Amino acid sequence: MPIKRENRKLYPANWKSEVRPAILARAGNRCEGSPRWPDCRAENGRPHPVTGSPVVLTVAHLDHTLPNCEPSNLRAWCQRCHLAYDAAHHAANAKKARYG
Numbered sequence: 001m002p003i004k005r006e007n008r009k010l011y012p013a014n015w016k017s018e019v020r021p022a023i024l025a026r027a028g029n030r031c032e033g034s035p036r037w038p039d040c041r042a043e044n045g046r047p048h049p050v051t052g053s054p055v056v057l058t059v060a061h062l063d064h065t066l067p068n069c070e071p072s073n074l075r076a077w078c079q080r081c082h083l084a085y086d087a088a089h090h091a092a093n094a095k096k097a098r099y100g
Helices: 005-010 015-026 079-099
Strands: 058-061 074-077
Touching: 015 058, 015 074, 058 079, 074 079
Parallel strands: none
Antiparallel strands: 058 074
């Protein structure tokens, strides 16, 4: 997921140069598998084996807390795994935005 402009200040200065590359290297440039699809190993830049869409690996925060960039809190995930993991979180945020 792209980092929203208003959230950029929550990430460490070395996010792009060190943190994100380290997570992708740990994952071997493949999806690390999510709770819903633990065996997913979709490869960055290749067609997803299930969806056929080009894979763009993202780095997910397991606790949804952006400043918590400890490696144990971060996972390299394909879009399918990341969106599935974040679905409830996104729904709750959308509800708050709509109804306050």
